[in-house]
Amino acid sequence: MEILNLIVGLFMIGIGFLVKSVPDLIAGYNTMSKEQKENVDIEGLSTFMRNGLIAIGISIIIGYYLFKWIGFTLIANSMLPLVTLVGVTILVIKAQRFDQNKNKKTKLTYFILGLVFILVIGLITYGFIPSKVIFSKESVQFSGMYGIEIKIAEIDNVKLVDNLPEIKMRTNGFSFGTVKKGFFDLNEFGKSRLLIQSEKPPYLIISKGNGEKTIINFKEKSVTESTYSEIKTLIEKNNCGQHAVYSSRR
The missing domain is CATH 1.20.120 (Four Helix Bundle (Hemerythrin (Met), subunit A))
Structure with a gap:
């Protein structure tokens, strides 16, 4: 924005x-x-x-x-x-x-x-304009309107789901047809950032340690799934790196 x-x-x-x-x-x-x-x-x-x-x-x-x-x-x-x-x-x-x-x-x-x-x-x-995903060793970034950069170390959980939680209202965002971008009040999660390009599942939910949730999907199912896999891999590498540092200090 x-x-x-x-x-x-x-x-x-x-x-x-x-x-x-x-x-x-x-x-x-x-x-x-x-x-x-x-x-x-x-x-x-x-x-x-x-x-x-x-x-x-x-x-x-x-x-x-x-x-x-x-x-x-x-x-x-x-x-x-x-x-x-x-x-x-x-x-x-x-x-x-x-x-x-x-x-x-x-x-x-x-x-x-x-x-x-x-x-x-x-x-x-x-x-x-569809959001593009950009990966680095320390973060994942989603471009475009209401895009966001999320540090891997801040991610508490990431998962794929087949159903998008019910949207109670749009608090600050763009909604036109199947495209929903911005902040929406969800029945299950409360205020969340959506970067939705399609009504077809799956949906990728990224949860940060502070409770913030970002929900993304792309028109192509394969892109959503590959994004999930890449984030999972980065989280595992980050956790292994932290564990190695902790062990060396001991």
Whole structure:
């Protein structure tokens, strides 16, 4: 989620500067006739759009890190859709005052609504990108939206199950069709991180010593099973290494 906030925030800032330097990027304005353009305060509009988009981008980035730093993870992860929707709504309403054409309601909103559409599609697309698993000697990492890196030494138990515990509610995550990513309240485990790509079993449950649970599965059954086997092997090697160190100290 951190990378997505940075990308979208920087994208908004970049678009803001482009709109100011190249006003014809504003959809609707670039298709107006010469007479219609004369009825638009393009200097004021482009400045307003620049400032507004930059403010949205900065708010997304700073808001995310600020609320994450003080421990409000739910609010931090809500900054992107919240700031975007509120900010774009304000831009749409306030931008109207720069256009004196009679049919302005359909002219100056194309660009802004297009941005919203792109962001929504981008967010959904990012959510559907399958998580990739990356192994190292000391950890296992799952990439993508709501990805996580788990240290092998912190894993208390890992197992494969055929049934996913009943989901009571989504507390902070992405859910679209069979794809579920983020934090969900499960009937059996409570708050857990899900990285689910398919409704077909098996499901890999990783339990940490502090009780935190991460549940993963992939579209291909073989990938889920091989991930389980690899994690089991890493845990066994880690335990053997700790035992060897303890024995040598004795």
